[in-house]
Amino acid sequence: xxxxxxxxxxxxxxxxxxxxxxxxxxxxxxxxxxxxxxxxxxxxxxxxxxxxxxxxxxxxxxxxxxxxxxxxxxxxxxxxxxxxxxxxxxxxxxxxxxxxxxxxxxxxxx
Amino acid sequence: xxxxxxxxxxxxxxxxxxxxxxxxxxxxxxxxxxxxxxxxxxxxxxxxxxxxxxxxxxxxxxxxxxxxxxxxxxxxxxxxxxxxxxxxxxxxxxxxxxxxxxxxxxxxxxxxxx
Numbered sequence: 001x002x003x004x005x006x007x008x009x010x011x012x013x014x015x016x017x018x019x020x021x022x023x024x025x026x027x028x029x030x031x032x033x034x035x036x037x038x039x040x041x042x043x044x045x046x047x048x049x050x051x052x053x054x055x056x057x058x059x060x061x062x063x064x065x066x067x068x069x070x071x072x073x074x075x076x077x078x079x080x081x082x083x084x085x086x087x088x089x090x091x092x093x094x095x096x097x098x099x100x101x102x103x104x105x106x107x108x109x110x
Numbered sequence: 111x112x113x114x115x116x117x118x119x120x121x122x123x124x125x126x127x128x129x130x131x132x133x134x135x136x137x138x139x140x141x142x143x144x145x146x147x148x149x150x151x152x153x154x155x156x157x158x159x160x161x162x163x164x165x166x167x168x169x170x171x172x173x174x175x176x177x178x179x180x181x182x183x184x185x186x187x188x189x190x191x192x193x194x195x196x197x198x199x200x201x202x203x204x205x206x207x208x209x210x211x212x213x214x215x216x217x218x219x220x221x222x223x224x
Contacts, residue, residue: 032210043114043200043215044153051210089153093209097143097166100153 002027004092006101013080014109021104023090024072030094033066033073038103039086047088048075080108111137114203114216122222128189131219135182135203141165142184143213144176147198156199159184160207188221196223 003026013019025033031052036044050057050064050073057064061080066073073092077084085108090101115134123129135142143166144156155168159178176186182203188195198220202213 034212036215043217046212046214049212091153095209097155097158097168097209098213099155102152 002030002092002094002096002099004090004099004101006090006104008104009102010105010107012107012109015080015082017080019075019077019080019084019106019108021075021088021090021106022072023074023092023101024070025092025099026071027092027094027096028068028071030092032093033064034091034093034098035064035075036089036091036100037086038089044089077106080106082108082110084108114201114214116199116201116216116219118219119217120220120222122224123191124224125191125193127191128187129191129221130185130187131199131201131221133184133186133201133203133216135184135201136214139203139205139214140182141204141207141211142178142182143202143204144184144186145200145202146170147200147218148196153200156186158207165207191223193223196221 006023034049037047038044063076087103091098117132141160143158158166162178178184198218200218202215204211204213
């Protein structure tokens with residue numbers, strides 16, 4: 001079955017700096033890769049997703065890149081703000097239901 | 111549109127009891143998936159329902175079951191509760207069934223088993 005590895009598990013950045021979170025997956029059949037943000041005590045919220053026919057997708061300060069050959073995808077957050085502090089989860093889906101990474105706790109220091 | 115709702119939000123049970131959790135999807139969404147979230151294991155898929163039929167099932171024991179009603183609302187049941195069942199149970203809805211459908215999560219039900 002699918003296995004998703006996410007790194008780093010914790011990340012601290014200064015406000016205004018960029019943050020990068022990386023995920024690798026094992027199943028070459030996976031073709032849908034969403035990213036969720038979960039603030040403390042709240043529900044996971046979809047922030048961006050990418051499908052296998054696209055190599056990069058951007059939405060304001062957030063971008064996701066996908067390398068299908070290497071089976072990895074990354075989340076890039078530019079000009080980080082304190083409200084970006086949360087746990088971020090990557091996930092992969094193909095022939096199996098969504099499999100999530102273990103999450104990255106991002107802290108943005110003002 | 112109103113988001114995904116779950117009831118109850120918090121629940122305390124003792125070992126051996128059973129529990130039923132409810133999920134109402136976004137209006138028009140016909141697929142409901144359930145996940146268990148724990149600090150150690152993260153988010154793990156339990157099952158998915160579409161048109162009142164279970165379409166996929168995760169690697170959980172048979173004590174975990176669910177169903178979906180004709181209005182797409184879903185319930186999950188856990189029987190003979192164990193301490194390790196303490197977790198946040200999240201449901202997510204999507205418009206259609208199938209891989210690649212965007213899922214929207216509810217606020218979750220936090221279950222504590224004593």
